[in-house]
Amino acid sequence: MANCMRLVGAASPSTEPEWQAVLATSVRSPAELCRVLGLDPALAAAAEPAASRFSLLVPRPYLSRIRPGDPSDPLLLQVLPQAAETVASPGYSADPLGEAGACCGPGLLRKYAGRILMVTTGACAVHCRFCFRRYFPYENSAAADGFCGPAVQKIAADRSLEEVILSGGDPLMLPDPTLSRLIEQLAEIPHLRRLRIHTRLPIVVPQRVTDELVSLIRRIRLPLIMVVHVNHPAELDDDVAEALGRLVDAGIPVLNQSVLLRGVNDRADVLAELCRRLIEMRVMPYYLHQLDPVAGAAQFEVPIPTGMALLAELRSRLPGYGVPRYVRETRGGTCKEALMGAFRTLLGYGAWA
Helix, strand or coil, X not given: CCCHHHCCCCCCHHHCCHHHHHHHCCECCHHHHHHHHCCCHHHHHHHHHHHHHCCCCECHHHHCCCCCCCCCCHHHHHHCCCHHHHCCCCCCECCCCCHHHHEEECCEECCCCCEEEEECCCCCCCCCCCCCCCCCCHXXXXXXXXXXXXXXXXXXXXXXXXXXXXXXXXXXXCCHHHHHHHHHHHHCCCCCCEXXXXXCHHHHCHHHCCHHHHHHHHCCCCCEEEXXXXXXXXXXXXXXXXXXXXXXXXXXXXXXXXECCCCCCCCHHHHHHHHHHHHHCCCEEEEEEXXXXXXXXXXXXXXXXXXXXXXXXXXXXXXXXXCCEEEECCCCCCCCEEHHHHHHHHCCCCCCC
């Protein structure tokens, strides 16, 4: 993974924004994580082999929401390496979505009609253990390494595109000057109609949502949609609520994607509470993703029939706008597959998505 201070346009130490200072204090070893949380040191020893393959990274704001002394805490399970990550599982691979074949330029992935995804950076603020890009070759593919120029030129030359999705890594790991220049370049392309940012930073480091960030987003021509990633209601503390509220108050639509994870959110009560909390924060529950079968994440898999039953329960408890669409992404697919729609069709109720 790239380091945020290596990115083009990173602030000097004397002008370092608060969010970058917060990131600099992140926990980076299983031993430190277990010590801070009062966990059995044996957990740290068991985590080391997996951490040597995909490093541990947990920012302090997220760490503060994990229950001390609880090895089964649902937030801890998302970030603590496990021995199961080193065991090969049938059907799980390093490139589960076939993204190597979707690369169409520097840092660009083309999978869906009218849309293109830009891998802006390999840096993240947290290393989720179920990350489907944990093996992605960022050193060769992140657009920001070349200041995004070639990627922007390719997008400008393709008039079939109407939306750019900024992803990574996490695009909000880019310093404001770099992010601003990229967004402004994209906004100058006349055939683009929308811009989307997928990010976990407002959740794990809410200090990232600064006045400067909101201002640079608001001043561009293109309508911008921000998609955040929350898996459990315990991730939504007061600081996160304030950060999300600042985005919504600025007129930025905010959607949430969750991943269905065993031991984290595979209970109807948890998912219902998550959706209720999001709605109260004016964030729309958008997708509940079936786990992408990336090598090292099989321990998080929830069977699809279980997921379908959970969504049916959510529909009985929540208003329609509060129920996320249950989907999965498949290698070579031209769109996300709506799993709940398929379930309802089998029951004779017609498709729902």
